[in-house]
Amino acid sequence: IAGITQAPTSQILAAGRRMTLRCTQDMxxxxxxxxxxxxxxxLRLIHYSNTAGTTGKGEVPDGYSVSRAxxxxxxLTLASAVPSQTSVYFCASSDGGGEDTQYFGPGTRLTVL
Amino acid sequence: GQNxxxxxxxxxxxxxxxxxxxxxxxxxxxxxxxxQQHAGEAPTFLSYNVLDGLEEKGRFSSFLxxxxxxxxxLLKELQMKDSASYLCAxxxxxxxxxxxxxxxxxxxx
Numbered sequence: 001i002a003g004i005t006q007a008p009t010s011q012i013l014a015a016g017r018r019m020t021l022r023c024t025q026d027m028x029x030x031x032x033x034x035x036x037x038x039x040x041x042x043l044r045l046i047h048y049s050n051t052a053g054t055t056g057k058g059e060v061p062d063g064y065s066v067s068r069a070x071x072x073x074x075x076l077t078l079a080s081a082v083p084s085q086t087s088v089y090f091c092a093s094s095d096g097g098g099e100d101t102q103y104f105g106p107g108t109r110l111t112v113l
Numbered sequence: 114g115q116n117x118x119x120x121x122x123x124x125x126x127x128x129x130x131x132x133x134x135x136x137x138x139x140x141x142x143x144x145x146x147x148x149q150q151h152a153g154e155a156p157t158f159l160s161y162n163v164l165d166g167l168e169e170k171g172r173f174s175s176f177l178x179x180x181x182x183x184x185x186x187l188l189k190e191l192q193m194k195d196s197a198s199y200l201c202a203x204x205x206x207x208x209x210x211x212x213x214x215x216x217x218x219x220x221x222x
Contacts, residue, residue, distance in 0.1 A: 040121075040214060041214055042117070042200070042202075042211075042212035042213050042214045042215065043156070043200070043202075043212040044212075045209070045210070058209075090155060090156070097208040098143065098144075098204040098205070098207075098208035098209050098210045099143050099144050099163075099204050099208060101146070101158045101161065102158075102210065103158070104155035104156050104157070105155060106154070106155050107154075107155055
């Protein structure tokens with residue numbers, strides 16, 4: 001592994017189902033982030049983690065949860081998916097905080113029907 | 114509120130120069146980033162400005178004026194592979210990154 005990986009690449013999900021998007025980085029970065037990207041809108045921060053064991057809410061956290069049990073992994077869970085959660089989801093990491101360059105995973109394209 | 118404005122779309126000719134502007138209004142300022150994002154791919158880092166002035170990196174340059182809340186990305190000797198979206202993002206006083214919606218750049222032969 002080099003950089004950040006995300007799984008799955010894409011997924012079609014029935015509304016009401018639970019779904020976990022996986023994110024793993026091998027750069028030993030302290031901070032990790034989950035964004036969603038919708039057409040015509042900028043990247044919107046869902047949740048973040050400044051270091052293992054801590055998490056925080058971003059701009060659009062409702063309907064999503066995260067955990068950061070170790071440095072490398074930062075899964076995003078949709079407890080009960082709704083169609084408005086159809087989006088492209090990007091995981092990112094940085095060595096430090098917001099003043100450091102963020103490196104992005106390849107994204108997960110999620111469709112909720 | 115916090116706001117970052119960029120043009121939605123720009124068109125330029127291969128071999129030419131294009132300037133993509135970004136204006137911002139944020140609660141504090143701790144740096145400005147430019148990222149490139151090709152269609153269907155992840156954003157990748159281009160440049161970072163924290164002090165006023167021009168930063169040059171090959172064919173790409175980025176300028177910042179903190180007093181005017183303004184930045185631009187200058188792309189020279191445009192190539193077809195430069196067709197992409199260019200995202201402006203500002204680190205605010207809480208060290209959170211605020212993103213613009215991006216500028217889609219179309220390069221024509």
